[in-house]
Amino acid sequence: MINIVWLGIVAFSMILEFFTRTFFTLWFGLGAIVAFVLSLLGVPLPVQIVTFLVISLVLLGVFRQYAVKSYKYKTNIHELIGQEAIICGENANGSLLRLNGIEWTAETEDGKALNIGDRVLVRGIRGIKLLVKTKS
Structure with missing residues (x-):
């Protein structure tokens, strides 16, 4: 059951990122993918949640600024x-x-x-x- 929740978080965050292009929800989607893999391996739920939060927040803190700087709206x-x-x-x-x-x-x-x-x-x-x- 928790596998579906992680996949739902992945889908939601990626779809939301596609429409907003804020480079905020993308990192939570990646964290949810890691948590999904952990759930498939039978890792306990509290470890999955902590891993999801740590991965998501670290990626957000480290990579968001670079992603925002590199993404420019191109106009003519x-x-x-x-x-x-x-x-x-x-x-x-x-x-x-x-x-x-x-x-x-x-x-x-x-x-x-x-x-x-x-x-x-x-x-x-x-x-x-x-x-x-x-x-x-």
Whole structure:
């Protein structure tokens, strides 16, 4: 019966890790795999529980920081730099431009106002705004 509990913990932690990508529950899944193997070998339940906790917490403490640092969400936002666009509107946050079918808030590097119809070149990114330079 306890074998099913360990397998349930493995499945739950791996599925939760898949959806959250926090590198937190992964280590408990690995600890549960070790505890599952111990249960198959007939090791007493208290030893299984202690081993599960020790393995999980040690792996969490040692490897989580490296896993988080090595995992980066990959986006293509930097591919927008160097592209041309036309200012198409305004909102409360500033001027809008449409690039690759997505509307972005745009601002100039020097703070100059943009007008609808201005042709701009994307020069950089600041937070969620595109930094642009007007084209002559």
